[in-house]
Amino acid sequence: MSLASNYGPAAPIDEAINVLREAHSKGVTLFDTAEVYGPYISETLVGAALETVRDEVKLATKFGFNLTEKNGLDSRPDHIKWMVDGCLKRLRTDRIDLFYQHRVDPSVPIEDVAGAVKDLIAAGKVLHFGLSEASASTIRRAHAVQPVSAVQTEYSLMSRDPEHNGVLATCEELGIGFVPWGPIGMGYLTQKLDAGTKFDSKSDLRSSFDRFSPENLVANQPFVDRIADLAKSKGITAAQLSLAWLLAQKPFIVPIPGTSKVGHLLENVASTAVELTAEDLAMIDAAVSAIAVHGGRMNEVQMQVVEQ
Numbered sequence: 001m002s003l004a005s006n007y008g009p010a011a012p013i014d015e016a017i018n019v020l021r022e023a024h025s026k027g028v029t030l031f032d033t034a035e036v037y038g039p040y041i042s043e044t045l046v047g048a049a050l051e052t053v054r055d056e057v058k059l060a061t062k063f064g065f066n067l068t069e070k071n072g073l074d075s076r077p078d079h080i081k082w083m084v085d086g087c088l089k090r091l092r093t094d095r096i097d098l099f100y101q102h103r104v105d106p107s108v109p110i111e112d113v114a115g116a117v118k119d120l121i122a123a124g125k126v127l128h129f130g131l132s133e134a135s136a137s138t139i140r141r142a143h144a145v146q147p148v149s150a151v152q153t154e155y156s157l158m159s160r161d162p163e164h165n166g167v168l169a170t171c172e173e174l175g176i177g178f179v180p181w182g183p184i185g186m187g188y189l190t191q192k193l194d195a196g197t198k199f200d201s202k203s204d205l206r207s208s209f210d211r212f213s214p215e216n217l218v219a220n221q222p223f224v225d226r227i228a229d230l231a232k233s234k235g236i237t238a239a240q241l242s243l244a245w246l247l248a249q250k251p252f253i254v255p256i257p258g259t260s261k262v263g264h265l266l267e268n269v270a271s272t273a274v275e276l277t278a279e280d281l282a283m284i285d286a287a288v289s290a291i292a293v294h295g296g297r298m299n300e301v302q303m304q305v306v307e308q
Helices: 013-025 041-056 077-091 110-122 136-145 167-174 185-190 214-219 221-234 238-249 262-273 278-289
Strands: 030-032 058-063 096-101 126-132 148-154 177-181
Touching (some): 013 041, 013 262, 041 058, 041 077, 058 077, 058 126, 077 096, 077 110, 096 148, 110 136, 126 136, 136 148, 136 167, 148 167, 167 177, 185 221, 185 238, 214 221, 221 238, 221 278, 238 262, 238 278
Parallel strands (some): 030 058, 096 126, 126 148, 148 177
């Protein structure tokens, strides 16, 4: 997502492709994109970068928006079946490994959505079905029609809703993989943000998120500092601690940190070698539980399409 201007201006094409290829060379095998990123830009970059190693990676992309002048959510079965061919073309592939509904469409029964993806799986265009920002009940209903392979939602040390709303427990019960997006707090836990950070209102979604207001950047500094202190005691960065913490929660969790810089990519990949003990995890939980996070996950418009 960060390659296609959602967290600031889009990365130059050559740099974006270099980051993707470097990720593959360092052992990354899951690449997560979406039709709406750009729109179309991210899928096009992923396809161009990974075409020659297609059989060595898994490609995940997402449907669920109408990108014509109508705009808005659109998970009608005929729309899903129409738009998948564009995804395949941009990704330069004959199959999509994991096809997520990007946001639940309240106007279309989830059973119909699951049925449409089931048809695409039967046709060989899609291999696995996923849901993003869906509630536990929706996950169960979809899973009854077409097994859900993965559920994606925001989850990090700063956003722990899946632990309390039944989503993580449902995934564990049904054998569904869990894919946290924003695993480094949408950049908060990189220690690169402060009260003076400016977010481009045209290219950075965070510019309208309450958590990223100047006031809350200041208010949340103690939280970031505490994570940084814990990371320093382990000889790692706050970002690495954040990713290692997620990996230690459940064996079926696969976080998807995004970056447009090779340096950050290497830092993220190195987190897979970090081992957190039960004592470390207890210390982290105690530390973050004692400090409030200020500001909600996203803005009101974004949250309207997140199932509660």
